[in-house]
Amino acid sequence: MTSAAEFTGVTQSYGDTVAVENLNLQIAEGKLTTLLGPSGCGKTTTLRMLAGYITPSAGTITINGADATRLPPEKRNLGMVFQSYALFPHLTVAENVGFGLKLRKVPAAQRRTQVLANLDLVGLAHLADRKPKALSGGQQQRVALARAIAISPSLLLLDEPLSNLDARLRVQMRSEIRRIQSETGLTVVLVTHDQEEALEMSDVMVVMRAGKVMQTGAPATVFSAPANRFVADFLGYENFLTQPDGTLLTVRPEHLLVGRPDAAPVGGLNLPARVVDSVYRGVDNIVTLRATDAAGGDVHLISTTRRDTLTSDRDGVRPGDLVLAQARDHEIVHLAA
Template sequence: MANTAETAAAPGTPVVRLDGVSREYGKASGAFAAVSDLSLDVPRGSFTTLLGPSGCGKTTTLRMIAGFVRPTSGRILLEGADATSTPPEKRNIGMVFQSYALFPHMTLRDNVAFGLRTRRIAKPEVLRRAGEALELVGLSHLADRRPAQLSGGQQQRVALARAVAVRPSVLLLDEPLSNLDARLRVQMRQELLRVQRETGLTAVLVTHDQDEALELSDHLVIMNGGRLEQQGAPREVFPAPANRFVAEFLGYQNFLTVPGHGPVTVRPEHTRLLADGEAAGGDGVLLDAQVRGVTYQGSHCLVEVAAASGDGEATLHCLHPGDDVRPGARVRIALPHRHLVALAGGAGTEDR
């Protein structure tokens, strides 16, 4: 089922462009900015993820793209046309909600067909598209069932089929997997990615789950305090976080100041605890440290140490393959130069 959106623009035109968009709540004297001066392009055919903690502005941004919230300032362009004031029903948007929002009294076929009928599409075409969409998510054999007869994962797939069936310019996904258990979340990630690739749809996902974002996205947008902290391909952003906020949100745990490098971060899996007499290899920073704690994690232990840093003592974590380390032991830690990430960008918007 190839994507043929109802409207089209030049191939190089972003499907969504946010041009200096802000959204404030409250009166002027005590206004709160949920989103501040956000400029962002969503490339055609991309899977773009807005990633960040609760309250960072990602859901407000998604709702502005959908038309449910109007920006206080700035412009929203869809397919190259100014849609800032365009109502949601005229934006050719498909949306999958956290709560599925299926009609309990309707069959799956009728749920998927609902958006098509509101667009006054001829009945034979409605049935054909609804059937295609259900087949795409592997539920055509359950078309006559009702939502209550399905599992949570199946209901989410119906919601996805309904959004895809209208052939939207952009598919918006508002934390659609958060209500599923861990096993189903992994399965549905794969399902989402498969559907997006098979249809060629432009998708925008909101999530606070870094694993979900890294697995699904080809365009990652990290937000904090209503502002954009960093964006790019996950393979570019993950190894080179712009500042401490981004690093911490992506799972970096070790922060210290190294003479000649300044403030840096390095992931636990790249931090080596040296055995007695083991050489550091000559290509890294070597630190004397004391073990504070050891946590068994199955295939390895997570070792927490206190080490001297350029600006005082730093708490570091490293993964160690054995269980031969005890709290209080004096050890040496090696930090390979190639894995040290300079944090030239500062701490992020929270400290601006």
């Protein structure tokens, strides 16, 4: 796998605070890589170091094989879309998209052709003469994307670009960004705190915590085999059971079945439990359980299974009921102590 960029031993500190610690990471060429994690995990600092807005305290950053650690942003040939889009309000859509080309002294006729081609790519060629204030949030985001792509960047950097959009537009723009990346073959690095966004859009996910990489891999791999409890918890594994040897088992809520106490055992987890709460949501129920794990610890478990899989009783289960919490072997993830 060819690397478009690489971090080697990169650390960024602010006084006694370490934002990124000894980061070793390869950004695969022609792929969409997401930096995923909670606020303060170092993902935005990592992106800004790649963009050249922050110089690392230690380590090396290479872009296309060349040392770019102390190269200023304008010398890196990178496109960037900010959370706020940062469009120029006094310029038209076409002028915004062509701004970087104008700085590079691209001739006017060629610039106009490239601008319209990039606006066509994002479906906004018909709005070329509008001002940003006349556009919706989704349209402004597309203009920001077109502007970043217009300069034919080595990498396209996206800093939480969907966070200001409503839920429907966020889902729509996920597929749009994915389509644009696929059609252009651009190397894209996306910062997000939204695990659904990362799972849907990524070729490679990089899960970060407290300035360190917790796990890197394809979305399906990270999702099905989280490396540790932090990654599992962040990706929605709510049920954690300690084993006698100190290791953990975890099961996603949608994989935890709730059956009668005399239900036939399955190959995997069969744990007697008591219902604490059961909430109807139409398609499924959220059932909260209390049980004792194999290490003798008191645990709370969450099941979000469809009503017709909860129990043979169509009315479901009620608080106080004794039940059997079950999960099949292939739906259980084993984590290190």
